[in-house]
Amino acid sequence: MSSGPGADSAPAPATPDSLPAPPRKSSMFSSLRIRNYRLFFIGQVVSNTGTWMQRIAQDWLVLSLTGSSAAVGITTALQFLPMLLFGLYGGVLVDRLPKRPTLLVTQSAMALTGLALAFLTISGHVQVWHVYVAAFAVGLATVVDNPARQSFVSEMVGPEQLQNAVSLNSANFQSARLVGPAVAGVMITGVGTGWAFLFNGLSFVAPLASLLLMRNRDLKAVQRAPRGKGQLREGLRYVAGRPDLIWPIVLVGFIGTFGFNFPVWLSAYADDIFHAGAGAYSLFNTLMAVGSLIGALLAARRGTTRLRVLIAAAAAFGLLEVVAAVAPSYWLFALLMIPIGIFGLTVNVTANTAVQMGTDPAMRGRVMALFMMVFMGGTPVGAPIVGWITDAYGPRVSFALGGVIAALAAATIGVILARIGDLRLSFDWNHGHPSVAFVPREREQLATAA
Numbered sequence: 001m002s003s004g005p006g007a008d009s010a011p012a013p014a015t016p017d018s019l020p021a022p023p024r025k026s027s028m029f030s031s032l033r034i035r036n037y038r039l040f041f042i043g044q045v046v047s048n049t050g051t052w053m054q055r056i057a058q059d060w061l062v063l064s065l066t067g068s069s070a071a072v073g074i075t076t077a078l079q080f081l082p083m084l085l086f087g088l089y090g091g092v093l094v095d096r097l098p099k100r101p102t103l104l105v106t107q108s109a110m111a112l113t114g115l116a117l118a119f120l121t122i123s124g125h126v127q128v129w130h131v132y133v134a135a136f137a138v139g140l141a142t143v144v145d146n147p148a149r150q151s152f153v154s155e156m157v158g159p160e161q162l163q164n165a166v167s168l169n170s171a172n173f174q175s176a177r178l179v180g181p182a183v184a185g186v187m188i189t190g191v192g193t194g195w196a197f198l199f200n201g202l203s204f205v206a207p208l209a210s211l212l213l214m215r216n217r218d219l220k221a222v223q224r225a226p227r228g229k230g231q232l233r234e235g236l237r238y239v240a241g242r243p244d245l246i247w248p249i250v251l252v253g254f255i256g257t258f259g260f261n262f263p264v265w266l267s268a269y270a271d272d273i274f275h276a277g278a279g280a281y282s283l284f285n286t287l288m289a290v291g292s293l294i295g296a297l298l299a300a301r302r303g304t305t306r307l308r309v310l311i312a313a314a315a316a317f318g319l320l321e322v323v324a325a326v327a328p329s330y331w332l333f334a335l336l337m338i339p340i341g342i343f344g345l346t347v348n349v350t351a352n353t354a355v356q357m358g359t360d361p362a363m364r365g366r367v368m369a370l371f372m373m374v375f376m377g378g379t380p381v382g383a384p385i386v387g388w389i390t391d392a393y394g395p396r397v398s399f400a401l402g403g404v405i406a407a408l409a410a411a412t413i414g415v416i417l418a419r420i421g422d423l424r425l426s427f428d429w430n431h432g433h434p435s436v437a438f439v440p441r442e443r444e445q446l447a448t449a450a
Contacts, residue, residue, distance in 0.1 A: 028301055031161040031168060036214045040156060041172055043210030047107070048173050050203030052180025053187070054114060056285060057196035058131060059263045060188055060278050061121065065128045069268045069395075073387025075135050076263050080383075082139035083146070083376045088232055090143035091369020095362070099152040100219075104211055106145035107204050113137045114201030121194030146376070147369040150352075154361070155219045163353050170349045171296035178289045185282025235366030243420050244358050245367065247413050248307065248351040249374050251314055254409035255347060257378030258402045259318060261386040262288070265402075268395040274330045284337050291341025298342075299349040307354065307417055313346035314410035321403025325396050348375075 032038050062075050083090075094102065117134045120126040157165045184196045239245050262285070270280035320340045327333040352371065359367045390398040 028164075028297065029168065031157045031165040034157050034161065034218075036218050037153070037156040037161075037165060039210040039213055040152075040207075041168065043207035044169070044172050045176060046206035047203045048176030049180045049183070050114070050200035052176055052285075052289075053184040053196040054117075054200035055263070056181050056184035056278075056282060057188060057193040058117075058135065059267050060281065061126070061193045062128060062131055063267050063271065064193075065126075065131075068387075069264055069272075069390040070384065070387035071128065072267055073261070073264045073383040073385075073390075075131055076261070076383040077381075078132050079135035079139045079142075080376045080378075082136065082143050083373050084378070084381070086140075086143045087147075087369050087373025087376075088235070088366065091147050091235065091366035091373075092232055093144055094147040094151055094365035094369065097148075099148050099155060100211055100214065102144060102148045103152065104208060106141045106148065107207050107211075109141040110138055110145070111201050111204035111208075113141070114197050114204070118194050118197035118201055121192070121197055123194075126194075142376075146372045147365050150356070150368040150372070151365050154356075154364070156214075158220050162356065166353050166356065167296055167299040167349055170299065170345060170352075171293055173292075173296075175289075175293055178286055178293065181282040181285035181289065185279050188278045188282075232366070235363060235370065238360075238363050239367060239370060242358065243417070244307070245355055247417055247420075248310060248354050249371055251310065251409055251413045252347065252351045252371070253374035253378050255314060255317070255344075255406045256375040257382035258386070259321060259406035260344070261383050261398075261402060264383060264387050264390055265395055265399045268390050268398075269333065273395055274333070276330065280330070280334075284334060287334055287337040288341040288344075291338035291343075292345040293341075294338075295342040295345030296349060299346060299353075306350075308414075310347060310350040310354065311410050311414040311417070313343045313350065315407050315414075317343040317347055318403045318405070318407030318410060321406065322400050323403075325400035325403060351375075 032041060058075060059072050062071050063069070065071075113134050117126070117130065120130050153165050153169065154162055183199075187193070187196045187199075239249065266284045267281050270276050270278070270284065274280055317340065320336060320343060324333055324336040324340060327336060355367060355371050356364065386398050386402065389401065
């Protein structure tokens with residue numbers, strides 16, 4: 001995911017209603033007409049399915065070995081800790097390195113990690129510290145893999161198809177999330193967690209093959225950053241001077257740290273609240289994936305990226321988490337995973353696309369590394385805290401608190417962006433229906449004067 005307008009001139013102030021916007025697309029799947037991206041997409045379908053199977057198996061294995069939600073939180077934290085520690089340096093590397101060879105190395109490393117964990121589990125020698133080490137190793141590969149994959153998308157599709165490709169990538173990931181947890185649930189109860197790890201390790205054959213089959217001549221040329229001092233500081237200064245970049249990143253930081261701790265919450269609800277086992281955990285993840293897939297496909301249909309959509313989706317996401325936290329029945333809780341998935345995915349795709357479309361191509365690796373560091377790197381901070389709160393006060397309190405923080409962050413950043421853009425919130429009636437929108441104060445003053 002990686003192309004957008006340059007930054008040679010001073011950008012206009014960001015508002016919740018305006019961002020650099022691509023032209024509307026003629027088809028929800030238009031970027032799949034491009035051969036290289038089609039190969040990439042197919043490879044990711046297989047690999048993402050394995051990734052989701054490993055996530056479910058990993059969380060359930062840790063819970064089975066320790067009986068502790070805090071241990072699940074520690075595992076999640078270790079997987080995302082490298083992004084927090086080294087994420088920005090990964091972005092600097094990605095801006096310097098050719099993307100396709102870089103991805104061949106990182107994907108191979110993650111495959112080997114999955115196979116090693118499969119061997120330990122199937123042989124009966126696995127201990128919780130093995131899972132911790134494997135999670136940290138995957139996190140180290142992700143430091144480079146994530147910004148490289150994000151940036152490589154624009155080299156495959158170009159700026160005209162970027163938003164469509166970003167949205168389809170999310171749809172791809174969420175489609176695999178429908179299949180992966182369901183298959184993992186069957187495997188865990190039928191033959192054990194080790195076979196889910198084995199599938200994940202072998203699934204990396206697909207993306208590796210897709211990268212090798214791509215045509216170099218069809219990739220868009222992107223100037224790589226030369227080696228030099230101060231490139232990390234340069235990237236931070238670039239983002240700090242752009243309100244349209246920094247505030248979406250701050251918002252996803254709050255939501256990623258406190259609102260996306262589903263491995264901790266859903267495993268605890270399945271085990272402690274509803275006493276329904278691994279099958280329920282798999283079902284919760286599957287239903288959330290249904291919502292996320294719907295959100296991704298809706299994003300692929302949209303031709304513009306608006307910050308007001310980001311703010312509204314983040315607020316709805318937080319409020320729905322609060323509602324789900326107090327849901328009295330198993331099926332009501334399960335069904336609420338669908339809208340939570342819709343709005344959570346909308347936040348991710350809208351923020352991701354907004355940041356990419358507004359970033360100079362030469363800076364994109366560093367900016368996307370910062371984006372992913374904040375979104376994923378907050379997990380090492382949030383997951384152990386959320387795990388401790390879950391153990392001490394129960395899953396309901398922990399889940400509700402995460403939702404409250406997400407909703408408050410959305411409201412606060414919405415007010416900040418409105419003030420930056422000199423906007424006010426306007427309530428009106430449109431064809432008999434209430435309409436809420438941000439309106440420039442100048443327009444309001446002119447209307448009053450007239």
